[in-house]
Amino acid sequence: MAHFSITRFLDSASSKSSVRYALYLSAITFFFALILIPPILGIFLKWNTMAETFQHPSLMSRATAAIYASFAIAIFVSIIDVVAGLPAAWLISRERYRWLNVLDTFVDIPFIIPTATLGYSLLLFWSSPEGISSLFGDSFVSPGWLLVILLHFAFSYPVVVRVMVGAILDYKREYEEAARTLGAPPFTADRTITLPILKRSLIASFTLAFARSISETGATMMVAGAFENGPIFIHNLKTAQELGYEGALVFVSFILIAISCLIFVTIRLLGPRLKMPIKKVWLSTERKLSGSKVTNLRNGLSLLVFFLLILIPSLFVALPAVYAIINGTLNEAVAGVGNWQGYWQSLILSYSVGAIATLINTIIGLPMAILIARKRLGTVFSSILDVLVNIPLIVPSIALGVSLSIFWKNFTTIPEMGLLILAHLAITYPYLVRSMAAAIERLNVSFEEASRTLGGRPFTVFRTIILPLTKYSLFSGAIMVFTRSISETGATLAVTELETAPVLLVKWVNILRGNIESPIPITSLDVGLGCGILIVFSFIILLVSRLLARRKGRY
Amino acid sequence: MPEVRVKNATKKYGKIIAVDNVSLQIHANEYFCLLGPSGCGKTTLLRLIAGLVEPDKGEIYIENRLVTSVPPEDRGIGFVFQEYALFPHMNVWDNVTYGPRVKAMGKKKSEKLGREMLEMVRLFERFDAFPSELSGGMMQRVALARALAAGSKLLLLDEPLGALDAKIRNDLRYELRKFVKDLELTGIHVTHDQAEAMAISDRIAVMRKGKILQVGTPQELYMHPQHIFVAHFIGESDFLEGYVSKITKKESIIELRGRLFVHTLDKTHEEGDKVVIAIRPEVLTVEKGKKRRENSILGHVEGFRFEGTNVRCQIELENGDSVVVVRPALMTEWFNIGEKVTVSFPAEKSFVFTYPERGLKRELALE
Ligand SMILES: Nc1ncnc2c1ncn2[C@@H]1O[C@H](COP(=O)(O)OP(=O)(O)OP(=O)(O)O)[C@@H](O)[C@H]1O
Ligand SMILES: [Mg+2]
Numbered sequence: 001m002a003h004f005s006i007t008r009f010l011d012s013a014s015s016k017s018s019v020r021y022a023l024y025l026s027a028i029t030f031f032f033a034l035i036l037i038p039p040i041l042g043i044f045l046k047w048n049t050m051a052e053t054f055q056h057p058s059l060m061s062r063a064t065a066a067i068y069a070s071f072a073i074a075i076f077v078s079i080i081d082v083v084a085g086l087p088a089a090w091l092i093s094r095e096r097y098r099w100l101n102v103l104d105t106f107v108d109i110p111f112i113i114p115t116a117t118l119g120y121s122l123l124l125f126w127s128s129p130e131g132i133s134s135l136f137g138d139s140f141v142s143p144g145w146l147l148v149i150l151l152h153f154a155f156s157y158p159v160v161v162r163v164m165v166g167a168i169l170d171y172k173r174e175y176e177e178a179a180r181t182l183g184a185p186p187f188t189a190d191r192t193i194t195l196p197i198l199k200r201s202l203i204a205s206f207t208l209a210f211a212r213s214i215s216e217t218g219a220t221m222m223v224a225g226a227f228e229n230g231p232i233f234i235h236n237l238k239t240a241q242e243l244g245y246e247g248a249l250v251f252v253s254f255i256l257i258a259i260s261c262l263i264f265v266t267i268r269l270l271g272p273r274l275k276m277p278i279k280k281v282w283l284s285t286e287r288k289l290s291g292s293k294v295t296n297l298r299n300g301l302s303l304l305v306f307f308l309l310i311l312i313p314s315l316f317v318a319l320p321a322v323y324a325i326i327n328g329t330l331n332e333a334v335a336g337v338g339n340w341q342g343y344w345q346s347l348i349l350s351y352s353v354g355a356i357a358t359l360i361n362t363i364i365g366l367p368m369a370i371l372i373a374r375k376r377l378g379t380v381f382s383s384i385l386d387v388l389v390n391i392p393l394i395v396p397s398i399a400l401g402v403s404l405s406i407f408w409k410n411f412t413t414i415p416e417m418g419l420l421i422l423a424h425l426a427i428t429y430p431y432l433v434r435s436m437a438a439a440i441e442r443l444n445v446s447f448e449e450a451s452r453t454l455g456g457r458p459f460t461v462f463r464t465i466i467l468p469l470t471k472y473s474l475f476s477g478a479i480m481v482f483t484r485s486i487s488e489t490g491a492t493l494a495v496t497e498l499e500t501a502p503v504l505l506v507k508w509v510n511i512l513r514g515n516i517e518s519p520i521p522i523t524s525l526d527v528g529l530g531c532g533i534l535i536v537f538s539f540i541i542l543l544v545s546r547l548l549a550r551r552k553g554r555y
Numbered sequence: 556m557p558e559v560r561v562k563n564a565t566k567k568y569g570k571i572i573a574v575d576n577v578s579l580q581i582h583a584n585e586y587f588c589l590l591g592p593s594g595c596g597k598t599t600l601l602r603l604i605a606g607l608v609e610p611d612k613g614e615i616y617i618e619n620r621l622v623t624s625v626p627p628e629d630r631g632i633g634f635v636f637q638e639y640a641l642f643p644h645m646n647v648w649d650n651v652t653y654g655p656r657v658k659a660m661g662k663k664k665s666e667k668l669g670r671e672m673l674e675m676v677r678l679f680e681r682f683d684a685f686p687s688e689l690s691g692g693m694m695q696r697v698a699l700a701r702a703l704a705a706g707s708k709l710l711l712l713d714e715p716l717g718a719l720d721a722k723i724r725n726d727l728r729y730e731l732r733k734f735v736k737d738l739e740l741t742g743i744h745v746t747h748d749q750a751e752a753m754a755i756s757d758r759i760a761v762m763r764k765g766k767i768l769q770v771g772t773p774q775e776l777y778m779h780p781q782h783i784f785v786a787h788f789i790g791e792s793d794f795l796e797g798y799v800s801k802i803t804k805k806e807s808i809i810e811l812r813g814r815l816f817v818h819t820l821d822k823t824h825e826e827g828d829k830v831v832i833a834i835r836p837e838v839l840t841v842e843k844g845k846k847r848r849e850n851s852i853l854g855h856v857e858g859f860r861f862e863g864t865n866v867r868c869q870i871e872l873e874n875g876d877s878v879v880v881v882r883p884a885l886m887t888e889w890f891n892i893g894e895k896v897t898v899s900f901p902a903e904k905s906f907v908f909t910y911p912e913r914g915l916k917r918e919l920a921l922e
Binding site: 182 | 605606607626627628630632633634636638640642643644645649653654656657658659701702705711
């Protein structure tokens with residue numbers, strides 16, 4: 001009964017426009033005060049420390065090299081992602097084999113398992129004696145830039161495939177069929193009709209892959225060796241605390257954030273104007289390219305790339321995890337012996353922070369999603385919000401963390417746990433808002449109008465129409481927030497000494513490789529099992545979300 | 556001016572048999588309609604001919620060439636989609652010249668074709684407009700120009716007028732036929748609108764549940780429906796259930812409910828058969844009061860509507876059956892609700908069908 005009257009109260013309150021505007025205003029205030037401003041403004045507070053850094057030429061040259069490496073890798077990897085991911089997406093969405101369903105699920109794996117785990121798995125596969133290196137004697141790919149590229153490819157490729165599969169499935173196939181009936185062979189129809197129509201999604205997938213690569217820290221640390229990109233450089237500085245390090249930190253963070261935003265805005269503005277060469281047709285070549293031989297070759301290559309470069313390396317860590325179960329490490333782990341007590345603590349910390357971030361972001365993100373999707377405050381303002389909301393996505397997370405912690409420590413004595421949550425809030429916010437805004441935009445306005453004409457008040461409409469029809473997007477958005485939070489490493493390292501699960505795993509790997517001293521030794525089985533447990537949890541989340549997404553009435 | 560032959564074509568989607576062992580021949584230069592209720596498989600049959608779907612069984616010939624496994628781009632067809640499928644990222648000109656371009660016809664020829672076709676549909680001045688800037692009727696004409704510019708002689712149209720206003724639809728349908736005839740094409744037009752099909756076709760195939768029930772000219776289908784569903788779907792029919800009570804040399808006498816007897820010229824049934832008589836509403840006559848006529852039945856007026864050209868009377872017969880009578884408005888008496896009337900019809904203008912196994916209602920249902 002109490003619940004009933006609360007909803008009644010909210011329903012009738014929502015009829016007042018003052019209440020609605022107060023809600024929207026607070027959503028916007030939260031966004032600016034918690035999500036957008038601190039991660040950017042923080043570095044400006046330490047702006048003058050930069051002057052000192054310019055006195056240290058060696059530090060400066062390291063810094064510029066690291067920044068260059070970050071962008072070079074991000075751009076290179078995103079291009080490769082699109083080149084390799086597009087045929088795979090095509091295969092998944094167009095061919096009609098049963099096993100493609102399985103493949104479709106597997107594609108999400110590198111996306112959903114925490115990147116630190118992924119990093120360790122790749123390290124094992126490519127450069128440890130247990131992995132592919134055993135075939136070659138020596139370490140096949142040693143830690144360094146090549147391994148970083150392989151890693152970034154592995155975790156950003158699923159983004160492209162996921163986005164493109166969705167886009168191809170949504171695409172009205174009639175356009176392509178019309179092209180065929182007009183005489184275009186399949187390849188020509190795809191090149192001149194389908195791809196240009198899907199251009200927006202292609203650009204979006206490229207941007208997302210780019211953002212993932214530019215901001216990843218935890219896994220990169222495991223495979224980087226002596227190589228430094230922006231995030232690694234920042235981390236190394238923080239650990240070493242060399243002379244002038246603070247200025248260098250501010251400098252690199254600033255440049256990374258500034259250039260990322262610049263690239264993002266450029267893509268936003270120029271992307272839609274990008275022209276593809278669709279006028280010219282090379283009939284005989286394109287006929288050959290349409291043939292079944294070429295198509296089979298393309299599909300085969302896509303599968304090969306997927307299994308050899310993505311799936312097997314990503315899941316390779318399962319091997320030591322299984323050993324660990326057999327030889328009794330699992331019992332130690334369950335008993336919490338030695339290092340394992342810390343492991344469980346970090347796991348609890350990770351999942352708690354993830355849950356809190358998910359909850360808060362859902363509450364403050366929903367009104368924002370409605371604002372953006374329904375353009376409640378005018379088209380221009382909504383488009384500006386739409387761009388701003390994406391910024392935490394493209395800002396390198398460690399830079400975001402550095403800035404955020406400078407900002408808050410400057411004003412308050414905030415506990416580390418608070419900083420940790422704030423950092424995770426900022427990083428994961430875009431996932432929920434993007435997913436919900438897109439879902440609400442797809443929802444036909446006439447449903448809402450029908451409900452209004454039948455006497456529904458604004459909140460009633462939200463409760464009875466919008467929410468039920470978009471709940472799967474809400475759910476998948478929440479899952480994304482949660483998994484992203486679980487796998488977050490960079491910002492966590494920047495803002496706190498508290499150890500979340502991926503931070504702990506990074507430390508373990510460093511102990512294992514002799515980079516850090518530790519009273520209690522770590523075995524590779526420990527790390528394998530630690531990763532394995534995280535992966536199992538991720539699998540459960542993936543499975544649940546898949547089951548729910550498969551239900552009917554999905555929006 | 557190709558001729559099209561479909562031989563025993565079957566296409567299933569899971570359990571649904573969209574096209575069920577269909578055979579069909581469409582003559583060169585013909586304007587042919589595939590007509591049937593929603594979901595009967597018209598689109599699927601058209602897409603089989605176009606090569607956009609492959610049959611599970613059966614063969615398709617275009618101009619005596621077996622094309623069953625030939626991809627759509629090599630079948631020499633033009634296809635107009637229901638929602639037009641104009642490429643949204645190209646303007647009218649690029650849409651219309653797409654066919655010549657991908658067929659590598661050369662710049663000169665492409666431009667000549669594009670120009671001709673756009674002029675023919677009276678849209679040349681809109682050559683640089685994008686599809687989103689055009690009205691429904693214009694989009695339809697661009698879609699047509701695009702299909703024709705590809706130079707094919709077989710034009711396939713899937714509900715080409717379905718998305719248009721009633722008035723424009725009426726104007727454009729005659730235009731479609733004229734283009735096909737002027738350019739000496741073969742046209743296959745899918746529609747669920749029987750009036751549209753009757754107005755423009757040389758011949759019509761009536762489909763239901765993946766099967767073709769009857770093929771014929773509009774007159775044949777109207778005057779001699781061979782299937783009770785055709786009598787129902789083409790034009791309108793009143794249905795009276797009964798039994799064949801007596802067969803004489805000239806006619807068969809049918810007993811309706813309530814011990815009423817009527818005469819028909821039917822020769823296809825035997826005494827005792829359960830049958831349905833179908834009569835066109837405009838064939839029935841209504842007169843006030845009780846009259847003695849051939850095949851007359853008493854009844855009273857249940858409803859009376861003025862519809863412009865015609866008036867429509869709903870009449871409940873004395874045996875409880877109900878019929879609709881349609882008469883030209885200017886040549887008919889007007890009736891009051893409840894008025895006693897006599898309904899009658901000439902024996903030679905009725906059709907007699909075997910009573911359907913599944914019951915009349917279900918046999919006539921559109922789905
Ligand atoms: N791609 C498909 N997948 C599954 N079922 C299909 C597919 N295309 C058609 N069907 C089914 O096949 C049957 C025939 O469909 P079709 O589109 O040919 O009918 P139609 O006569 O064109 O109907 P409408 O007038 O509604 O366009 C329908 O039951 C439809 O649901
Ligand atoms: Mg159809």
